[in-house]
Amino acid sequence: MMRGACAVAALALVAACAPTAAPPAAGTASAPVFARTPDGKPDLNGIWQALVPANYDLEPHEARPAPLDELGALGAEPPHLGVVEGGEIPYFAEARERQRRNYENRFELDPERKCFMPGVPRATYLPQPFQIFQSGDHVMIAYQFANAVRQIHMQDPGPAPTSFWMGWSVGRWEGDTLVVEVTKQKADTWLDRAGNFHSEELRVEERYTPMGPNHLLYEATLEDPKVFSRPWKISFPLYRRLEANVELLEFKCVPFSEEILYGHLRKGYRGREAE
Amino acid sequence: MKQPLLALCVAVAAPLGGASAHHSFASEFDANKPVSLQGTVTKVELINPHSWIHIEVTADDGTKAVWEVEGGTPNTLFRKGINESTLPVGTVVAVDGYRARDGSNRMSGRDITLADGRKVFLSGSAPR
């Protein structure tokens, strides 16, 4: 009918003018356009980066001062409405208490400060780019921060022999979405700088869905029966880095962290005790 | 005629990359402080650059102390089918090695054996 056709045409116009809108269902006239690999899957190859300042705090937050007064506005944290669907992370009461304690001591405790690998999903929204390499069943993601990298096993790799900082990732396609199940992450990683945390029981389901040639919709559902009273979800776009010749450079931050980790054991050290 | 190569003897050499391990154990452990202990496993950390096996040792007077025994990279073990459940907590092990230079309850695991003398990770499902 005419009305239906107009509605579809209107949708197409809206989609063209608002590229950051959530992608309509595949198969409609306004489905996003993006490249595909020879095996018909969306081509996710490239350098991507999140723009949301979720690494400061996943939950809604006002602007905050820097953890160190001397940094002034240099280390101050920008505000954000948050990326958690529903607003707050559904902690158990005791877990929320622990998150608050983490927050109060975040400068000392944050593993990012020590240049420890960030785990998933934090690696996705660190303010540094990452690169997806996708070639049939060979899928890996390289992160600029600390040279972190993980393999997405597209064929069953069997159980993980132990837990890992970047977890154990098993991937599959659901239509045009790459779904990655991440388990066996060490409990030592944080979800952001605000002390949001998890246990070794954490399971993350990531979804990467093209929104267009230069945008991916990233969704992650987190489940941890020891810490959260129910699963909860974050989502935001990932933006393709479009500068000519952009590449990941070396951010091997170990030297930046050696003073805070080992300084108290230096020859001739005279000062406060180790953290 | 086959030329015997018998005299191509080889000494143990540090590998080509120049590092025989993550670091030289001589800088961490003291050759003058050999240690032999027996205890029960309380924790197994299959981490890099070195694994750590924690054992609880009971002295003659009943006091208990936990020692951390340093091993190698677990990645080699993973490829042999070993995982974090292979060495269960409570297993009795004997450790022969050298004490840490810093005086802590840490030691190198020069030999880690089960009660029957078999080397720890070469038992059970692990291939020899």
Added chain:
Amino acid sequence: MRRGRAVMKTLVLPSVGVCCGALVSGLGHAQAPPEVFDPAYSPPRLPSGKPDLQGLWSNALVTPLERPADLADKAFLTEDEAREYQAKRVEALNRDSRPDDPEADILLAYNDFWWDSGTQGVRTLRTSLIVDPPDGRIPELTETAKARLAATPRPSADGPETQGLSTRCIYYATAGPPMLPGSYNNHYQIVQTDDHVLIVNEMVHETRIVPLDGRPFPPETIRQWRGSSRGHWEGDTLVIETRNRRADTPLRGSSENMRLTERFTRVADDVLLYEFTVDDAQAFTRPWTVEITSLRVEDGLMYEYACHEGNKSMYGILGGARAAEREAAQWE
């Protein structure tokens, strides 16, 4: 009881495998390279038509980098000799034997099941991984390089920065570039896309991202431990050029002007021929070339090697040095 077991006295020597024993001379005549790979072999190909080098490879080889002095003229082993040599080398590398000398004993660190130096020599049957110069040894250093080496302070336990890069979990020669066999975790994984090659080394989750699109190198002022790499195909060989490494990652005395050229050619389903040439006129009196046969790992995975995150040894090394200083101070 440790001392009751059969003990093989072993010497732990620095990186070159030096021979102790009777000289074995080759047959005395020039040796042609044995035909070990099928010249008609054609590798599996990607949809783009390029050879498929993807998957997991291992550089665990018992062949030394430099030819042992006793074998000065002998560039190749026969297959029988290689089997014998490999068996002896594997036995010699076994860490289960306990030397009487505690200092030597400590250096062997822990039991053999932790290690993976490999059980095979290089598939080309060479007596060294270095194939050029013909004597199989690293060329002599220039006077500049010798002076720089002499002036370089030895690693010390004064602080973390005076330790080696591997002890700090920053850089391992196993991954380089160039890649070299090590005592364990000799694995690397390759992923190929139309315009990039990714090489991930297990040690220390080193990721080398190599663009193939002809883009220029970054400015020379950007120095990285892994340098900067650019790749292209020459027929069925992937060629990677690397330059602009940091000054603190020398390869056997190399300078920061080192140009490294690596070549990857799949010569059999299970063999990736990995060659590299070091071109560094400031450090070496001539270029030198290495050939390694990386072996495919079909039933195995590469695992995360999170080094810095678990580096308890650094505390032990620094703490031990400080304890020794305190003890020495008591006697003053």
